[in-house]
Amino acid sequence: MAPIKVTEINSEERHAMLSEFIKSIAFKRQQITKVFQKGDEVEVASQVYGFIGSYYDATILSPVGAYHYRIKYKNLLTGDESAPLEEMVSAAVIRPVPPHQDETTSENRFRLYDMVDVFANDGWWFGFISGKIGEEYYVYFPTTADNIAYPRHVLRYHQEWVNGKWKYLPKTRN
Structure with a gap:
């Protein structure tokens, strides 16, 4: 054919x-190819049904063991909306923040x-x-x-x- x-x-x-x-x-x-440090800016993939295919900006608070991190989201809040949401996530759902894309180029x-x-x-x-x-x-x-x-x-x-x-x-x- x-x-x-x-x-x-x-x-x-x-x-x-x-x-x-x-x-x-x-x-x-995600393929685990990077070890993140405290303060690193990352994106975290949602594993929640209905949110698959979405990534959320976060900061690494600390590594937890070999394959987990404690993170703080930039835009997601706690249930009572009093503070940024913090949680522990697997390294397999974290990636670095992609490089900024220049919005002024004609190719964009x-x-x-x-x-x-x-x-x-x-x-x-x-x-x-x-x-x-x-x-x-x-x-x-x-x-x-x-x-x-x-x-x-x-x-x-x-x-x-x-x-x-x-x-x-x-x-x-x-």
Whole structure:
């Protein structure tokens, strides 16, 4: 069987393929390639159903044994909302904060099917561009099946922490 050319894939098939790809990434645990120190800024992957595929900014408070850390979230609060939430998490759900993306470059224009993170509901959510109307980009989130419009300033290209380095996932172009 000959390989399928990208131009031969219709939008429903591409949507389904990207959805499965994103789910496979969102449900995997991080490869432990870095030892974090007190004060390190990190992102913590949620393992809670309905929040899979989201990352939350946090600071390392201390290592706990070989594979756990005590962390303090930047945007998540305690139940009574009186202080930032602190908890112990596995090293497998922690990654460094991705490098900042320059929003002024012309290459930073999102296109249909680009994989992105959206800052919403106190964290970064992984999805892909499903459309654009006016100045708002629609992002589809395969782990929740939501398709929501966002302004450009809350989007970033998705990156994965692989073998101790940040990697952009290949951009999908029409």
